[in-house]
Amino acid sequence: MVTGRASSSSSSSRPRFFRFLPPPSIPAYVLSLFLFSIIVFFFSQTQISEVSQKPFFSDDPPLLYLQDVEDQLWDSSFSHGLQPCVQPTRKYEAPQAWDRYLTVRSNGGLNQMRTGICDMVAVARIMNATLVIPQLDKKSFWQDTSTFSDIFDEQHFIATLQGDVRVVSQLPKELESAPRARKHFQSWSGVNYYVEMAQLWQDYQVLHVPKSDSRLANNNLPIDIQRLRCRALYQALIFSSPIESLGKRLIERLKSNGKYIALHLRYEKDMLSFTGCTYGLNDTEAEELRTMRENTNHWKLKDINSTEQRTGGYCPLTPKEMGIFLRALGYPPSTCIYVAAGDIYGGEKYLSDLKSHFPNLLFKDTLATKEELEKFASHATQTAALDYMISVESDVFVPSYTGNMARAVEGHRRFLGHRKTINPDRKGLVQLFDKIDKGDLHEGPMLSSLVTQMHKSRQGAPRKRYGSLPGLRGRDRLRTEESFYENPYPECICRSKGHGKRQ
Incomplete structure (x- = not known):
């Protein structure tokens, strides 16, 4: 009796139109399941396609992500409201006419x-x-x-x-x-x-x-x-009219093709001989550099351990090492690189290692015509002035060694608004390059991550000039100070009016 009442109650509560529907057949179930599977499949493919176009751990659209990468590679550090500041103070007096x-x-x-x-x-x-x-x-x-x-x-x-x-x-x-x-x-x-x-x-x-x-x-x-x-x-101290005129034309030609890196590749005979750096050279080349150092009177240090020099980070990076370094930072092979340097030691023999990473290399003699350079022939100092101008105006400046040119260009770029200047950590990089030579590390994501992290704070952001190393006295202490011309902040760079304190 109880069962009958329950059944009656259930039947009466069911919607009326269900009473007239025939029970579904097995083929209908199969067809419904098949259609549902097709819908799920296409929806899943759409989602997979969208995810595959995005970087991992990012909700940004692909174009915005690519723009972020582009900004990281090329944008200068924020100047934090700093600007050139060279006007004399109120106490500054006019010069007197001295007969000295x-x-x-x-x-x-x-x-x-x-x-x-x-x-x-x-x-x-x-x-x-x-x-x-x-x-x-x-x-x-x-x-x-x-x-x-x-x-x-x-x-x-x-x-x-x-x-x-x-x-x-x-x-x-x-x-x-x-x-x-x-x-x-x-x-x-x-x-x-x-x-x-x-x-x-x-x-x-x-x-x-x-x-x-x-x-x-x-x-x-x-x-x-x-x-x-x-x-x-x-x-x-601006350059003479012929140098200024040609320098500006060469800069315009470079910029007409987009952004460019100025690479001060200090892989030149005099620098390699002076520093005693022979890594990657054959015995004949190493002996040639040793002889040159021995015969140069004002170079006081004659016997130099090349291996110790390189391990300590005192050697210019080789063309091959610069290629690996810039690729690890994320610059694509199509990047335009202007090589600001004199004659590279070994010529094409060693430059080919850099070209294998960046085929789009430019030099003075490929950027300028023969007629334009003719008046500067045999005047290395004047052609160095062209390199200087092009380096100061580049989108990114990278020196392979910290010499007079590198320091002067970096200081000028800081003065003009802290334009991006990447200073390679040579000591740290040599350790990575040695691992690559041994097969313990390969070019790719791991190397890129290590190099990028190593150079986060070496890209020309505003900072005050470094003082001397601790524990030193006298001339040795002064020798270790950062050059005024490498970083004229704070004396010649000050905060613009109305800009708040830097956080």
Whole structure:
């Protein structure tokens, strides 16, 4: 009885139209299941296709992800509201007309001479002297006969500095045969030292300085002296019209094809010989470099352990290593790379290793016509000026070694808004390259992750100049300070008005 009532109740509660539907057949079930499976299959394929186009662990659309990668490769570090700041303070006084003359012989290559000249501008100001246009080094490795006006705009230099230092093209005729003091100023000296040296004016009217490089301290100088150095380097000491004109044309040609890297590949005979770096060279090449070092009188260190140099990170990276490095950072093989350098040691033999990673290499002689370069032939210092201009204006600058050119370009790029400059961690990279040689590591995602992480904080972001290494004293302490011209912050770079404090 109970069962009957329950059945009756269930039947009466069922919707009326169910009473007239025939029971479904087995073929109908099979057909429904088949249709449902097809729908699920197409839906799943659509989802898989969408996921496969996205990077792992990212909800961004593919185009936005690719844009992020592009930004990471090319965008400069944010300047945090910092800008060039070279105007004198209110305490700065106009120069006086002193009948004292400072003659200078600027030693070294292009950038060693440039920074040395600017040091001498500041020294002339401190010593209340008239600066005679410096003589340039004609005895260095390049044997360049260029004069000051061949490389720099002499009249612009004189006119721009007239509110700071009196500069003349040559000594007055009545002083050409006058006795003069010859003085090797101490390296990295401060204001007090040069005030003391001013006593020489009591006995001489002309003071000759045989060397100009690194004559001023990097730190602890009055801010007006530091800003004067920046005005001299970045505003007064511009290149001559022929160099400026061709340099700008070459930059336009490079930029017309998109973004480019300027690679200062310091794999040149003089640098390899000076540093004693022979990794990857054959015995004949290594002996040639040793002989050159032995016969160069002013290179004091003769016996150098090449393996220790490389392990310590004191060697320029090879063309092959630079190719591996830039690919590991994420730059595609199609990247345009301008090689800012002189003759690469070994030529195509070693350049081919870089070309295997980046076929789109450009040099001065492939970017400029033969006629355009003809006037600069046999003048390595003038062609180095072209490299300098192209490097300063590049989208990314990468030096294979920290020399005078690399430091000067980095400082200029910092001054202009902290443009992206990647400084390879040579010591750390050599460890990775050695693992690759042993087969313990391969080019690919793992290497890319290690290299990228290693260089996160080595891309030109704003920071104050490094001081000396701890535990050192005297000249050794000063020698380890970061060059003022490599990073003129904070004296020549300051915060723009209205910008809040950096977080």
